[in-house]
Every structure is written in structure tokens, then in C-alpha cells.
Amino acid sequence: IFFKEFIKLQRGFDLPKYEFNDGSYPVYGSTSILGYHNEYKKEPPGVITGRSGSLGFVQFSKQKYWPHNTSLWVKNFNDNDPRYVYYFLKNFDLTRFNSGAGVPTLNRNDLDNYEIKIHEPTTQQKIASILSAYDDLIENNTRRIRILEEMAQAVYKEWFVNFRFPGYQKVKFVDGLPEGWEIVKLETLCSKLTDGTHDTPKPTDSGFRLVTGKHIINGFIDFTNCYFISEEDHKEVMKRSKPEKGDIIFSNIGTLGNTHYVQESFEYSIKNVALFKPLKNIYSKFLYLFLFSSITLETLKQKALGTSQKFFSLAFLRNYIIVKPNDNLLNKFDTIISPIVNERYLLYQKNINLRETRDMLLPKLMSGEIEV
Numbered sequence: 001i002f003f004k005e006f007i008k009l010q011r012g013f014d015l016p017k018y019e020f021n022d023g024s025y026p027v028y029g030s031t032s033i034l035g036y037h038n039e040y041k042k043e044p045p046g047v048i049t050g051r052s053g054s055l056g057f058v059q060f061s062k063q064k065y066w067p068h069n070t071s072l073w074v075k076n077f078n079d080n081d082p083r084y085v086y087y088f089l090k091n092f093d094l095t096r097f098n099s100g101a102g103v104p105t106l107n108r109n110d111l112d113n114y115e116i117k118i119h120e121p122t123t124q125q126k127i128a129s130i131l132s133a134y135d136d137l138i139e140n141n142t143r144r145i146r147i148l149e150e151m152a153q154a155v156y157k158e159w160f161v162n163f164r165f166p167g168y169q170k171v172k173f174v175d176g177l178p179e180g181w182e183i184v185k186l187e188t189l190c191s192k193l194t195d196g197t198h199d200t201p202k203p204t205d206s207g208f209r210l211v212t213g214k215h216i217i218n219g220f221i222d223f224t225n226c227y228f229i230s231e232e233d234h235k236e237v238m239k240r241s242k243p244e245k246g247d248i249i250f251s252n253i254g255t256l257g258n259t260h261y262v263q264e265s266f267e268y269s270i271k272n273v274a275l276f277k278p279l280k281n282i283y284s285k286f287l288y289l290f291l292f293s294s295i296t297l298e299t300l301k302q303k304a305l306g307t308s309q310k311f312f313s314l315a316f317l318r319n320y321i322i323v324k325p326n327d328n329l330l331n332k333f334d335t336i337i338s339p340i341v342n343e344r345y346l347l348y349q350k351n352i353n354l355r356e357t358r359d360m361l362l363p364k365l366m367s368g369e370i371e372v
Contacts, residue, residue, distance in 0.1 A: 001116060002113055002114065002116075003112055003113070003114045003116055004111075004113065005078065006116060006118055007047075007077055007078060007080065007085055008075045008076035009049075009072040009073070009075065009108040009111070010073055010074075010075035010108075011108070012067035012068045012069045012071040012072065012073055013041050013067060013069055015037065015068060020035045020037050021037055021039075022035075022036060022038070023036050023037050023038030024038075025037050025038070025039065025040040025064050025065060025066055026061065026063070027065070027066045027068050028061065028066070028068055029053075029068045029071055030050030030057065030068075030070045031057040037066050040064035040066050041065070041066045041067060042065055042067060043064055044061055044064060045061065045062060046060065046065050046067070046073060046074070047061075047077075047082060047089065048060075048061065048072070048074075049072050049089055050070065050104075051069075051105070051106050051108075052069075052103060052104070052105050052106075053103060053104060055098055055106050058089045060082075060135075072106065080118070083128035083129075084119070084125070084127055086128075087127065087128060087365075088118065088366065091362050091363055091366045094106060097110050097114075123372060126372040127365045127366070127372055130361065131358055131362060134354050134355075134357060135358065137350075138351050138355065138358075141347045141350055141354075142351065145344050145347050145348060148341075148344040148347075152285075152289060152340045152341065152344075153293065155336060155337065156289040156290075156293065157295075159333060160325060161295065163178060166332060178325070180326040181323060181324060182324045183323055185318060185320065186276075186318060186319070186321075187317075187318035187319070188324075189278060189279055189322070189324065190277050190278060190279055190283075190287075191277045191278070191279045192275070193274065193275070193317060194240060194241050194314065195240075195241060195252065195274045195275060196211075196237065196240070196269065196270030196272060196273050196275065197236075197237045197240065197269065197270070197271050198271070201229040201233035201234075201237070201271075202229065202233070203228060204227075204229055206228055207229050207230050207233075208228065208229055208231065209226040209227070209229075209269070210227055210228070210270075210271055211249070211270050211271070211273070212270075212271050212273065213255045213258050213272060213273050214251075214255055214258075216249065216258035216259065216260045216273075219344075220260065221260055221268075229269060234267070241269075241270055243264075244277070245262055245263060245264075245265075246261075246262065247262040247275060248260070248284070248288050248291060249270060249276075250275075250276065250317075251272075251273050251274075252273060252312040253309065253310075253312075254272070256297070256300070256301060256311075256312065257291075257300065257301070258273075259288065259291045261284075261288045263342075282327060282334045285338060285341060286330055289337070300312060
């Protein structure tokens with residue numbers, strides 16, 4: 001059949017960023033949710049893909065949504081299963097229909113008369129059911145990760161911001177701080193506070209990943225978007241900055257404040273990010289949650305240097321003042337927080353495996369290599 005008989009795509013609706021009213025309805029751009037608005041344009045289910053800027057990324061909405069003008073949304077499913085349509089488009093490689101010279105652009109009219117093969121309705125539902133089972137598990141794990149993060153942040157805030165830590169009723173306060181707590185420089189909690197390479201090592205076909213601040217997303221490193229560098233270049237970077245378990249990576253140039261707690265068992269290089277090596281194990285989670293905190297980040301951002309590109313210098317980070325609780329309390333904190341941080345990482349690893357399995361199945365189910 002022709003593509004136009006399969007589905008009808010429609011351009012999204014204009015909504016400048018300054019007009020976003022913080023509501024509950026997601027605004028879908030070409031590759032992600034741009035923000036939330038208090039109005040929606042379309043009822044679910046929604047299938048959205050890029051129209052301008054970035055092409056080929058496909059999104060699915062289970063709730064009322066606003067498709068942005070940088071996107072195309074499915075106006076008519078023509079009795080096809082919406083989930084199947086979503087997976088079909090993910091497997092279809094829309095980037096080959098780019099009609100833009102400078103900015104990648106997808107003209108829906110270019111698709112209309114393209115011949116495609118689709119499955120009949122019953123098979124569509126079976127394929128959608130198999131693949132969506134993986135996506136539902138990923139979504140559930142992502143929700144659990146968010147809950148664990150909120151739990152850890154809540155404990156951190158209750159103990160170290162509100163001063164409601166275990167036994168606080170019996171503790172004497174001196175000059176507004178619990179007795180035994182200190183005001184110290186950030187560097188005193190670290191054996192080393194350095195940063196990654198400032199050079200740009202050449203990409204190679206294999207070797208070691210090079211991580212920058214933009215690769216840290218929601219507290220985790222997206223290694224799929226990192227390029228490889230040679231072993232020789234990697235060894236050179238490692239002389240300056242070697243991420244090890246329990247360290248904290250913090251983006252301090254350009255995109256500020258992306259924070260990652262190192263739990264990987266493999267080596268990788270870092271570029272243009274700060275590396276905190278805690279002096280003691282019990283400082284590790286405390287430092288991570290301090291840097292991960294939105295309160296800390298807002299305070300830090302007000303003091304960022306630079307005009308065209310904002311940054312935190314190493315000197316600034318080393319000399320930044322922090323309230324340090326006593327080691328006994330930090331030990332208790334570490335005991336409570338460690339299982340939460342570890343469970344969060346395990347769930348993230350499960351999601352990586354689920355995505356890999358789903359992405360391996362997708363083309364095989366669509367091509368008929370695997371029958372359902």
C-alpha cells in the first residue's frame with residue numbers, strides 16, 4: 001500500500017517557549033518533551049516524530065498532549081493499531097526523507113506515495129503487544145528510579161537542610177549549626193578535585209569512551225552517544241582524571257550541574273567535567289546528593305563565571321563553602337542511602353538490557369523474520 005493509506009501525518013502547532021504555562025500536558029518536540037503546558041491539542045494515543053531540526057526519532061503519548069510545530073503527529077491511524085504505527089515508524093528510518101538543505105526537514109508529502117508493506121490488524125496487535133511489554137517494563141523501572149531519587153533527596157534534605165536528623169532533639173546548636181558540624185571548603189572532603197581533559201582526542205572505531213557533560217542525563221551516563229578514543233589517548237587522560245567507583249562527575253562547563261555517581265566497572269575518559277574523589281567512603285553519597293540537589297545547583301549557577309559559555313572553575317569548586325556534618329552521622333546516612341543508590345543503578349542497567357532486546361526484536365518482527 002501507499003504510505004498515505006497507512007496513516008496521515010500533520011504538522012504540529014506553534015507554541016513559543018515563553019508562552020509555556022506550567023501545566024500537566026506534555027509539549028512534544030522533534031526528539032523529546034520540550035516542557036509542559038496548561039492546554040492540550042490532541043487526545044491520546046499520540047504518535048509524534050520530528051519535522052524540523054532532528055528527524056527519525058519517534059515518540060508515543062498515552063496522555064493528552066500538544067504536538068509542537070517542530071514535529072509531525074499522526075492525525076489519522078486509518079484503523080491501524082496506534083502502538084504498531086509507533087513501532088513501524090521507529091523501524092522505518094525517516095531520516096532518508098530529509099528535504100532540508102541546512103536544517104534537516106521532513107516534508108510529509110514526500111512520504112504519501114511511498115510504497116510500504118504492513119501487517120494485517122491481528123498481527124499488528126500481536127507485534128505491538130510483544131514490543132510494548134518491554135516499553136511498559138522500562139517505563140515502570142524509570143518510575144521506580146524517580147521514586148528512589150526522591151527518597152534519597154528527601155532524606156538528604158530532612159537531615160542536612162532542615163536539621164531533622166536522628167537524635168536532633170538532644171543535640172545542642174551553636175551559631176545555628178548542630179554541635180560537631182563544621183563549615184569547610186568542598187576540597188577538604190576530597191582526596192582530589194580535578195577535571196577531565198581539555199583536549200579533543202581523535203575519535204577511533206574502538207577503545208575507550210569519552211564522556212562529556214552532555215552525556216550525563218538524569219544522573220546517568222548515556223554511553224551510546226559517546227565516541228571512542230585510542231588506548232594511548234585514554235591513558236594520557238587517566239593520568240589527570242581517573243573515574244573510579246564512588247567518585248562523582250559534575251559538568252562544570254556549558255551545561256552546568258549534570259551529576260553522575262560513578263558505579264561502572266569499566267574504564268572511560270572524561271572531558272570538560274569536574275571529578276570529585278571523596279576523601280572517605282562515607283563522604284561519597286553525601287557529596288553526590290549535595291551536588292545533585294536543585295538547591296545547591298541554583299546557588300552555584302548564580303556564581304558561575306563566563307559570558308558566552310558559563311563555567312565553574314576548579315578553584316571556585318575547591319573553595320566553595322559547605323556545611324559538613326560529623327562523621328558518625330555521615331556513616332548512618334551512608335548506610336541508609338547506599339541501598340537506594342545501588343537499586344537505582346540496577347534498575348537503570350535492567351532498562352539498558354530491555355532496550356537492547358526490544359531494539360533487536362523490532363526489525364525482525366517487522367520484517368517477518370520472527371513470526372507471531
